[in-house]
Structures are given as structure tokens and as C-alpha cells.
Amino acid sequence: MKAGDQQPDFPHTSPAPKDQYNPPAKGFLSMLPTALVPYAELMRLEKPAGLYAFYFPYIIGLCYAACIRDSPPTLEHMMNLAGLFLVWCIILRGAACCWNDNTDQEFDRKVLRCRFRPIARGAVSTAQGHLFTAALGLAGVPILINLPAECTYHAVPVTLLFMLYPFAKRVTYYPQVVLGFPFAWAIFICCAALEVDPFHPQVFGSAACLFVANVCWTIIYDTIYAHQDIKYDVAAGVKSMAVRFADSTKLLTSILAVAQVVLLLAAGHSAGLSSVYFIVSCGGTAFALINMIGRVDLEVPASCAQWFHRGFWYVGGTVAAGLFGMYLERQPAWNAAHHS
Template identity: 55%
Template sequence: MASASSKNLRTPRRADDSSINFFPDLPGYSDPTTGILSWLPPSWIPYAQLMRIDRPAGLYAFYFPYLIGIMYAACLAPTAPKPSTLLQLASTLFPLNILLRGAACTWNDTVDQEFDRRVERCRHRPVARGAVSTISAHIFTLAQLMAIYPVLTFFPASCRSHMGVTVVLFFVYALMKRVTHYPQVVLGFPFAWAVFFCVASLDLDPLGPNAAPTLALFAVNVLWSIIYDTIYAHQDIKDDEKAGVKSMALRFRDSTKLLVGTLAVCMVTLLVLCGVWLDCGTLYYVGTAGVAAAMSYYIYDVDLGDPQSCGAWFHDQFLTVGVPLIAGFTGEYLCRAAIL
């Protein structure tokens, strides 16, 4: 028979749920006294928290696929673009990704507020704790999306439709944990759509003559997202189960390492195929080998039963896996541009 606390956690949200403290034995919320948030006026802090300004790892998840996509697109271009052109694209995409991430996280926190109150790690998020109302959060989401548009004017018109698809997919993802144990699969698609956006940013057709390597890299990004987000979800697996949140961490809780290990093999295989179809040279495959080594150690070393280990590896793997992935395409571009 379920305990009283379990019954409360599974009860559908009532009108007064926002006043219920599901973790009465844990400390209440207080504004941070150190770090970037401590520099802000108190009224700004909840909105900065909605944007995750103080948590850079999530920004890596948004920004790195665009850096990968830029260097991949540079390898596709009939005439290698100048390094200054690529740096300009990368610098313009940085604020765009801050806003995109902010809008996606704000929307996610707004629609997930009833779940967040029941999950220890998420209970102090601004909407869940009542620091920002639902209406204010929706207005803030819209404001961030509107702020993206001026940045998009620096890119070809075709990029706008790709960004539109990305936004829709992020918004759909936030609802998927209610209906399927595979929200991580859905999450992979808006992250991977960065590849299409970046190819279009150089006035190339993402599904043109080089559709095969482009789709392979798209799939690589989807698999990468599934791997790290499934491991990340193990932080909250007990609370998620009580709250009714679905995830691949719950679906494969006893075989997660086998699952992500298999996906990692598929990911590296697709990277190799991408290189073959692009006729890449040695430097690209050195980067691919770095991805394989980093991913292998990441999956081997992470302790799925330790939330701190899962959280730390979520942060670190963007550098250990993402940097060699970017470096492989960068090396190939430098060779094609006759810079090396």
C-alpha cells in the first residue's frame, strides 16, 4: 500500500498546491549571497534564474551544436569561408543561444511547476516557489522570443524557419515527460536542428548534395543529447517516479549504462560515416577518436546512483566530448582552407 506521502505526490494538482511544502524538513529558499546572481537587484534574481544565467552547463548544450554546425558547414562550402566570417557567426549565435535557452527554460519551468514542487532539486525554481507568477513567466518567455528576432536578421532568411522549428520542438519537449518515457529523444531534435540552421547560415541547402553527412551529424547530435540527458535525469529518479515524471532514466533504470553505451557506439559510427561521406582527412578522425575516448570514459566513470556524479559529468562532458567534436571539423576546415 502506498504511503501517505506517496499519495500526496501522486495527487493531481489542486488550486492551492503552490502553498504546499513537499519537503518540510529541508531548508527554505533564500537569495544567493555569492556568484553572479548576488550582484543583481532582488527583483531581477527570479528572472535570471528562469534564464539559468548562473548555470553555464545548459548553455553549452544549446551553443555547442551551433559551433559544431558552423565548422561542419565551413567544410561543406564550395569555397572555404574566411575565419573572420566563422568567428562573426559564432559571436552572433552566442546571444541568440542565451535568449533561446532562456525562453526554453522559462517555458519548461512554467509548465512543469507542479512537478518541480515535488522534486527536491527543482523545488526552489522561481515559478514553483511562487516568486514569478504563471502569467509573468509566459510574458517573459514571449519577450525573450521577440528579442531573438533582431539577431536572426543577421542570418539568411531561410534560417528563420529553422529557428521557428527549433522553438516549437523545445516547447513540445516540455510537455513530453507527461506522456512518454522518451522525452530525451524529443529533446535531441531541437538541439540537432542547429546543424540545419548553420548549413543554411552559409547559404547552403541542408538537404542538398550533402544530405547524407548532414543527416548523419544531425543524428549524432540527437544521440549525444539522449545520452547526457538520460544520465542527468538519474539525479531526480526517485522524486520523478513519485511525481509521475516520465524519462528514459526511469524506463531503463537497471540498464542505463548498456543503453547509453550502445548509443555512444552508434554516435561514433555516424561520425565516422560523416567523415567518409565528406572525404575528411586525418585531423577529423583524430577528433572523432577523441570523442570516442571521452564518451567511453564518461559512461564508464559516472556513478548513476550518485546525483553529484551525474550532475558533475553532465557539466564536464560538454567539454570532454564537445571540444574534440568541434576540433575535428575545425581541423578539416583548416586543411580545406589551406591554412594548415
């Protein structure tokens, strides 16, 4: 950061650790029956930032598929699909978090930020956690039934990869790479939802570039996020790219940011997207990533958390906005208004 730039007002130390769990006294969870609170916490219903990680790739995927489809879908159809995928992401995120918490409960008890999660603190048993995960999985079936059958085929690797993710932290320093794949698979699911084959020779090049760009994005924000817990992860034996690249995270994320922007440019070129995509999606992403990586203070957990939250809107929002802008350009009403 240059001299004179405004530094976000983050505390330079973590908040004093709580010595016991305190039930929520305000907000959504405080209105729930006491018995349901641990299950809502397992789904992270009170923490929407993680939901953005799941949902933004679906919004991006929908807008991308709408841009390359032979005939653009109606706005009503797009909104209906966006609503279905929002519900799907709430359920999928809940199941993934519950599985992760059950698998990582011994690690969570050693990490300050995670030690009062429901399973780690004993509010939900291991068996109850597995049953709740299975129930959430079944709850997602009606969503898939309302989508083309190809979406179900794509949902299988997504589910398996999310189940694999907690174990990756035990055997590799690159769990963020593993995590990036199920998030990025949203691109393929959304193509299928709009009856676009992402593996068709004319589509695969741009779809693959957008897919890998999303993987890069996931690695960037999750590595920054993991810096919150780095000293506890080292002590507990949890592996991550934050631990592996502790002294060179900004260099790593800068390289990945360049790769992400190049891949977005390649996706646009391959798909023949319009200038609004290149200006808003590619240019906006480049600016957002420079701002995020340059200003985050990796030594301050609050800064890592704050930029993790902001990054979804800054990066995900600009990619989606550029694609949505091109989708609007393809609408008959838009064309009629600009060619009359």
C-alpha cells in the first residue's frame, strides 16, 4: 500500500477468546427454538458470506450460458433458475458444512475460531451430524427433479468433491485446489440447466477457461481466509496453502489473479462475448483483485475475514455483471430499442 492510502480500520489483535459457548442473544438464531439452534449453526445460516461462495458461481454460470445459448432465455426463466439454485446452494452449503464439521471435529477443538461449533462442543453428536447431513442431501433432491436430468449427473461429482475436501487437509497442502473444483462445477450445472452442453466442441474451450478461472478465484479467497487460523492450524496439523505459502501468499495470489484474468479474457474471446463483458467482467475483476490482494493484512485475522467477505461481491459481482449486461444486450426488447 502506498503512503497516504486509507487502511481499513481493523483491530491488530484477535478478539479475546471466549472461555465458554454463549447462545445467540440477537439475530436470526436467537428467534429459533433452542433445540434447533445447533443445526442452524451447522448450516451456517447466520453467516451468509460462505453462501456467496456457493451461489456466485451459479449466477455467473447462468449468465454465461444465457450469453452463448442460441436463443437467450427469458428474464423470467433466468429468475426462476436463480431462485432454484439459491435454495440448492443453501441446502448444499449446509450439507457440506455439516460433513466438514463432523469430519474435522477433533481439529476444530484445537482452533480458536472453530472450537464452539456444534459438533466440536458436543451440542450435536457425531451420529446426529451424519443423519442431518443425509437429511439435507435428500432435501436437495426435489430441486434437481425440477431441473434437466443432466444437472443431476453434474451434481454427483460436486457432492463427492465436497465430501473429499475435509480429508484433503490431512494429506496435502493444497485443499483449496480441491475445494475450487466443486465450486467451479456450477458453471457446467448452469449450462445444463439452460440446455447448453458445456462439453460440446464449440463451447468447451470457453467453459473450461471460465471453470479454471473460478478455481483460481476460490484458491485466492480461501487462502486469504485460511490466514485467520494459521497458527492454530500449524499446531493442530491442519494443512493448507496458507500454511504452505505463509511467507509468500501475496506473491502466490498475485500470480493466480493474473491467471484468473487471462482465463476470463480467453473465455470471452473463445465465446465471442461482447465488449461489456471485457470491460466489466475482465476489467472489474482485475481492479477488484488488485485492491483485495494489495490491501488485505494477512497478519490481522479481521482483515482476512473482511476481504474474504468483500471479495465475493467485488470479484463475483463484476464477473456476473458483465455477463448479465451482455445477456440483456441479446434480449429482443434491447435490440429493438437500439436499432429502431
